[in-house]
Amino acid sequence: MDGWQFGPAQELRQAFILDDNRLGPIHWYCPGKSAVVVMSIDDIFPGTSKSAYEAGGDLEKGALRHVLWLLDRHPQLQLTFFVTPDWRRIAPIADRLGRHVPWLRDRVYLTKILPKGTMDLRNHPEFVAFLNALPRTEIALHGLHHVNPGPSVSVEFEHQDRAGCAAMLAEALQIFDEAGLRYVRGLQPPGWTCTAALQQACRDIGIEWVTSARDVVSLVSKDARTAMSGLTGVSMLFPERIAAGLLHISSNFQATSVPERAFDILDAGGVLSIKAHITKNVPGHTHLDGVDDLYMNYLDRLFCDIEERYGDTVEWTTLGQLASSLSVSSAPSLVENAAPEAIAAYRAA
Numbered sequence: 001m002d003g004w005q006f007g008p009a010q011e012l013r014q015a016f017i018l019d020d021n022r023l024g025p026i027h028w029y030c031p032g033k034s035a036v037v038v039m040s041i042d043d044i045f046p047g048t049s050k051s052a053y054e055a056g057g058d059l060e061k062g063a064l065r066h067v068l069w070l071l072d073r074h075p076q077l078q079l080t081f082f083v084t085p086d087w088r089r090i091a092p093i094a095d096r097l098g099r100h101v102p103w104l105r106d107r108v109y110l111t112k113i114l115p116k117g118t119m120d121l122r123n124h125p126e127f128v129a130f131l132n133a134l135p136r137t138e139i140a141l142h143g144l145h146h147v148n149p150g151p152s153v154s155v156e157f158e159h160q161d162r163a164g165c166a167a168m169l170a171e172a173l174q175i176f177d178e179a180g181l182r183y184v185r186g187l188q189p190p191g192w193t194c195t196a197a198l199q200q201a202c203r204d205i206g207i208e209w210v211t212s213a214r215d216v217v218s219l220v221s222k223d224a225r226t227a228m229s230g231l232t233g234v235s236m237l238f239p240e241r242i243a244a245g246l247l248h249i250s251s252n253f254q255a256t257s258v259p260e261r262a263f264d265i266l267d268a269g270g271v272l273s274i275k276a277h278i279t280k281n282v283p284g285h286t287h288l289d290g291v292d293d294l295y296m297n298y299l300d301r302l303f304c305d306i307e308e309r310y311g312d313t314v315e316w317t318t319l320g321q322l323a324s325s326l327s328v329s330s331a332p333s334l335v336e337n338a339a340p341e342a343i344a345a346y347r348a349a
């Protein structure tokens with residue numbers, strides 16, 4: 001454990017948090033904690049085994065039973081579910097004839113899609129009630145419909161300008177609100193891509209954090225920068241303020257990662273950010289990190305090892321709690337305790 005987590009580190013942490021224009025990674029945790037574990041699960045919506053595929057809609061009888069088992073096994077584990085307000089995608093791969101026709105292929109849906117409203121959370125109150133009652137689980141946003149015209153079937157915000165992104169985010173949050181779903185103000189953009197327009201729209205709408213980058217291959221180091229899916233060049237291990245009022249946390253571990261990667265991340269003082277998808281097999285595609293017996297058993301074993309190796313020095317939290325603990329709008333006591341000289345010292349460093 002490095003000395004920089006304690007003493008002056010807390011002043012640096014506070015100074016960074018309070019200086020909202022200061023961009024870059026945030027290396028400092030709460031006193032006594034040297035690293036963090038978070039886990040998130042994508043593509044959750046009310047699809048049942050009678051739909052094209054099950055995505056949580058069968059509640060405790062479907063894929064969520066694996067997640068409930070893991071939560072039960074590890075009382076310190078907390079989860080973030082990325083939920084899509086009105087899911088419409090059926091297959092993730094473009095398979096329609098139009099995909100070969102220039103101009104047309106960018107303007108039509110190249111895969112079969114569900115009619116609007118089919119998976120709208122407002123029409124699935126039992127599903128919403130189930131999510132609201134889950135222990136140690138927060139809900140955040142995963143797009144609006146999770147489908148896009150053109151060859152990039154899932155990359156929903158890619159061709160939208162700032163106003164278009166903001167309108168979609170506003171509609172998505174309106175569905176959450178009207179469905180009565182409890183949520184935190186975070187976003188995992190479908191298809192990982194987070195354009196500058198989407199980042200601006202997040203700030204317009206009051207989305208406080210995003211998780212766009214996934215890198216489960218680059219070598220682990222404190223200075224590692226993402227170079228795989230979504231945003232590139234952001235910190236692979238640490239929360240990073242990518243714009244005033246907008247925090248980013250990368251995903252850096254999944255089912256195909258070896259346990260040593262998790263230990264390397266924790267040893268480096270990073271955020272071990274584990275990703276899963278709720279459905280293993282969808283039409284035409286298998287998620288390598290899909291929730292199933294095998295993946296949950298692997299994580300069960302890994303979590304036991306982490307508990308044994310690191311004990312209380314690791315903080316188990318959610319993406320939303322981690323982000324809000326690093327936000328200007330977090331604890332009022334943070335503002336009261338602010339040391340102006342610490343901000344000046346940090347700026348000068």
Ligand SMILES: [Zn+2]
Nearest residue numbers: 042043190191
């Ligand atoms: Zn997705």
